[in-house]
Amino acid sequence: ETGVTQSPTHLIKTRGQQVTLRCSSQSGHNTVSWYQQALGQGPQFIFQYYREEENGRGNFPPRFSGLQFPNYSSELNVNALELDDSALYLCASRLDGPSTDTQYFGPGTRLTVL
Amino acid sequence: SQQGEEDPQALSIQEGENATMNCSYKTSINNLQWYRQNSGRGLVHLILIRSNEREKHSGRLRVTLDTSKKSSSLLITASRAADTASYFCATDQMGSARQLTFGSGTQLTVLP
Numbered sequence: 001e002t003g004v005t006q007s008p009t010h011l012i013k014t015r016g017q018q019v020t021l022r023c024s025s026q027s028g029h030n031t032v033s034w035y036q037q038a039l040g041q042g043p044q045f046i047f048q049y050y051r052e053e054e055n056g057r058g059n060f061p062p063r064f065s066g067l068q069f070p071n072y073s074s075e076l077n078v079n080a081l082e083l084d085d086s087a088l089y090l091c092a093s094r095l096d097g098p099s100t101d102t103q104y105f106g107p108g109t110r111l112t113v114l
Numbered sequence: 115s116q117q118g119e120e121d122p123q124a125l126s127i128q129e130g131e132n133a134t135m136n137c138s139y140k141t142s143i144n145n146l147q148w149y150r151q152n153s154g155r156g157l158v159h160l161i162l163i164r165s166n167e168r169e170k171h172s173g174r175l176r177v178t179l180d181t182s183k184k185s186s187s188l189l190i191t192a193s194r195a196a197d198t199a200s201y202f203c204a205t206d207q208m209g210s211a212r213q214l215t216f217g218s219g220t221q222l223t224v225l226p
Contacts, residue, residue: 002156033213042202042216043157056213088154092214101145101164101206103214107156 002026004093004106012112018079021109023091025072030095032074033103034066037088049074078111086113120203120220128225133190135220137203138183144206146179147214148188151200160188160201193224 003026013019025032031050035043045058049068063079072093078085088110092103121136137146145164149157163170163179163186170177176189190197200221204214 002158004156031212035214035216039154040218042204042218043214045213045215048213058213090156092157094212101212102147102159102162104159105149105157108154110154 002104002106004091004104006089006091006106006109008109009107010110010112012114013081014114015081015083017081017113018077019081019111021076021078021089021091021111023074023076023093023106025074025091025093026104028095029072029093029104031093032068032072033092034074034076035090035092036060036085037090037108038084039087043090046076081113083113086111120201120217122220123218124221124223126223126225127193129193129195131193133193133197133222133224135188135201135203135222137186137188137217139186139203139205139215139217140184141205142208143181144208144212146177146186147204147206148175148177148186149202149204149216151202151219153199157202190222193222195224195226198222198224 005024007022033048034046037043048056052068065077067075088108090108092105094103147162148160174191179186200219202219204216
């Protein structure tokens, strides 16, 4: 167990809808990242938050947005869902510092867009 | 985009044998990490090797890193059926916001 939790476990939405996924970081971790993993592929970086500010973003459109809260929990919001958004969404947390490179992943949220 | 590429894409071995997976990447890195994933579940961190390290061990795992060839290998010795999973390498690239760039993974099947 990594101490990182995500909710919900599974979610089914229809095209055009909006979705919010949640992540609770490991205690003391101040950095959270979100990844999208399509079936049969490796995870792809969406964005990262450090102390409630976005400080890195992958090649994802603006309809993917996020929040990080003072207690280091986090949300991923996706607007105007498309069929290709169907994937496993993973969050990962770490403590930002010179020797803290390991990221700890949650179990993921499986999103299906119909 | 995928930076790391694992080789082979799939590997099937007998219990007790060793499994070797390779990873190649394209840009300079701070470190390289290996993760395991069981059946589309969360990623489990296995081992991290920094760019100034050449070899690292953790239990039955041995990782090597050759920065001149931009490649890494993961060796699992005395494999068990429970090692059946997908294995991913992930690079922490220099100059990035410390995000990880993953390869497409190696599916390892260990037959009892």
